[in-house]
Amino acid sequence: MVAESDLIINPDGSIYHLNLLPDDIAETVITVGDPDRVSGISKHFDSLEFKKGKREFITHTGFVGKKRITVLSTGIGTDNIDIVFNELDALVNIDFKTREVKKQLTSLNIIRIGTSGSVQPDIPMGTILASSYGLGMDALMNYYVHDLSSDERSLLDDVKTHFGHLKNINPYLTAASQNLLNTVGKDMVHGITVTAPGFYAPQGRQVRAKNAVPNFIGLINTFKSNQNRITNLEMETAGIYALAKVLGHNALSVNAILASRVKFEFSNEPDKIIEKAIKLVLERI
Numbered sequence: 289m290v291a292e293s294d295l296i297i298n299p300d301g302s303i304y305h306l307n308l309l310p311d312d313i314a315e316t317v318i319t320v321g322d323p324d325r326v327s328g329i330s331k332h333f334d335s336l337e338f339k340k341g342k343r344e345f346i347t348h349t350g351f352v353g354k355k356r357i358t359v360l361s362t363g364i365g366t367d368n369i370d371i372v373f374n375e376l377d378a379l380v381n382i383d384f385k386t387r388e389v390k391k392q393l394t395s396l397n398i399i400r401i402g403t404s405g406s407v408q409p410d411i412p413m414g415t416i417l418a419s420s421y422g423l424g425m426d427a428l429m430n431y432y433v434h435d436l437s438s439d440e441r442s443l444l445d446d447v448k449t450h451f452g453h454l455k456n457i458n459p460y461l462t463a464a465s466q467n468l469l470n471t472v473g474k475d476m477v478h479g480i481t482v483t484a485p486g487f488y489a490p491q492g493r494q495v496r497a498k499n500a501v502p503n504f505i506g507l508i509n510t511f512k513s514n515q516n517r518i519t520n521l522e523m524e525t526a527g528i529y530a531l532a533k534v535l536g537h538n539a540l541s542v543n544a545i546l547a548s549r550v551k552f553e554f555s556n557e558p559d560k561i562i563e564k565a566i567k568l569v570l571e572r573i
């Protein structure tokens with residue numbers, strides 16, 4: 289039985305932060321960082337069942353044709369992914385009356401539609417990129433037991449060699465759901481997405497505060513392991529892939545590339561690029 293202090297259920301039967309009831313969640317879930325992007329996706333639904341929200345966690349559930357879909361904002365960062373993924377999983381896999389794990393577990397299909405910056409000169413702004421792996425530079429997975437496949441292990445060994453001089457970072461790496469990568473991510477550019485614990489120095493940006501890691505973009509875009517290279521930077525994918533795997537869900541991250549970090553450019557039409565990613569995902573799920 290999960291303790292009342294560990295799984296917090298609100299007086300109305302909803303889960304603590306997301307404010308959702310078990311029946312509110314579809315088996316296909318789209319996550320976005322920006323709460324305003326939720327309505328940018330649900331406006332394409334054929335019908336909307338409900339809207340709920342608390343803090344940065346806004347949820348719309350509805351239908352595209354006969355397919356029930358939930359869209360949910362996570363806010364920024366893997367600390368929020370910790371909350372969203374544990375609560376999404378509890379909604380489908382814990383019996384809220386008995387507080388016991390259900391005998392029959394549900395695997396959700398979870399697709400992130402996020403924004404991101406490219407670190408490769410041949411991946412321009414406007415690209416829609418599916419993350420083949422999430423490589424976390426944040427600390428989230430230091431707190432969870434997680435296993436690696438032999439592919440993930442050998443790629444992570446190469447990562448640790450390349451980034452070994454960064455003594456305070458313990459990177460973690462998880463593959464996308466191969467099924468979602470080959471369907472929703474079909475024909476998109478694929479690559480390793482680095483998830484950073486910040487937007488500025490943790491992604492190699494410098495405004496006034498000085499960076500402790502010199503030439504961070506050059507360091508990450510020169511990583512190579514067989515056919516794999518690092519393509520882009522954002523702030524949630526690695527946590528999503530790792531916790532989805534730990535909890536038995538399928539995850540894919542689709543990135544609207546708004547910035548070219550090697551050309552020092554940021555898009556002046558971000559909404560157009562995000563809309564392209566949304567339409568592609570909705571056509572394919």
Ligand SMILES: O=P(O)(O)O[C@H]1O[C@H](CO)[C@@H](O)[C@H]1O
Pocket residue numbers: 320321322363364365401402403404487522523524
């Ligand atoms: O557009 P979203 O989904 O929020 O994603 C990206 O944008 C935010 C930073 O501006 C971070 O959350 C990053 O991952």
Ligand SMILES: O=c1cc[nH]c(=O)[nH]1
Pocket residue numbers: 403404405406487491521522523546547
């Ligand atoms: O460069 C970028 C663009 C969007 N989101 C990020 O986290 N980084």
